[in-house]
Amino acid sequence: MLPSTWVISALCTTTFSAPTFPSSVVGRPVVREVLSEYFQIVGEKVQAERNMAQAPLCNMNTAMMPASPITLPPPSAGLTLKHVAIGRGTQNYSCGANETATPVALGAVATLYNASCVASTYPDLLSMLPKVALQFNLTDIDQVTLLPFNLAISGHHYFANLTTPTFNLDTAAMDLGFAPCVRNNSVTAPVGASVGQDDEGFGPVPWLKLLTRNGATGGLKEVYRVNVAGGRSPATCVGMPTTFKVQYAAEYWFYES
Numbered sequence: 001m002l003p004s005t006w007v008i009s010a011l012c013t014t015t016f017s018a019p020t021f022p023s024s025v026v027g028r029p030v031v032r033e034v035l036s037e038y039f040q041i042v043g044e045k046v047q048a049e050r051n052m053a054q055a056p057l058c059n060m061n062t063a064m065m066p067a068s069p070i071t072l073p074p075p076s077a078g079l080t081l082k083h084v085a086i087g088r089g090t091q092n093y094s095c096g097a098n099e100t101a102t103p104v105a106l107g108a109v110a111t112l113y114n115a116s117c118v119a120s121t122y123p124d125l126l127s128m129l130p131k132v133a134l135q136f137n138l139t140d141i142d143q144v145t146l147l148p149f150n151l152a153i154s155g156h157h158y159f160a161n162l163t164t165p166t167f168n169l170d171t172a173a174m175d176l177g178f179a180p181c182v183r184n185n186s187v188t189a190p191v192g193a194s195v196g197q198d199d200e201g202f203g204p205v206p207w208l209k210l211l212t213r214n215g216a217t218g219g220l221k222e223v224y225r226v227n228v229a230g231g232r233s234p235a236t237c238v239g240m241p242t243t244f245k246v247q248y249a250a251e252y253w254f255y256e257s
Ligand SMILES: *[C@@H]1O[C@H](CO)[C@@H](O)[C@H](O)[C@H]1NC(C)=O
Pocket: 098, 099, 100, 101, 102
């Protein structure tokens, strides 16, 4: 691979030509601002890489999970980082007849995109990805790569039942494992996190630490959801339908034994 090929191919094939964003997005100021900041940083990376003798290595040992002011417990001793993904999907909720009640969380559905290399090499770019990815509707996003970042799908996230968030990281490209999980710890997302699409929404869902359940494969032991953008429901069921979805994006960090 030629120097800087990966960052260009992995992040920004569109940087030096006009990106073709969906017309629904182009006129929206919040999106324009978020994207222009993102592409400016990508452009700086590409320039920097052009002056390097070789492209930076994607060394997972150097990747550092983002910390929040109220911290989650660290990964258990002896575990190593296996994969970092950007999750883009929805949090699902239900409401009954009681309009003053809080919506009930039904779980989440998300597509996971391979961000391991970005995590190890460009943490500042990684930290922007959930906020930027949130601005695109799933239907706007290519089925195979998360545009405009060109991140390949590395798996899918769903709930097997109400208490079993599940990650299927076995794809045609690579079998990283299957991880039915149980929630272990939860902290409120830091102030300043993206509240929702177009900066409208009810805020980010919490950061989480999950432990894998029996049946996990690929050595997967612990999963973190961090740097969350959006996903929270309104405080009450006033005006809400029986079931509804709230768009979200997040970083998922997978640890193996
Ligand atoms: C509706 O929900 C609110 C908030 O949870 C609760 O205080 C109230 O008792 C509920 N009303 C009925 C009729 O269940």
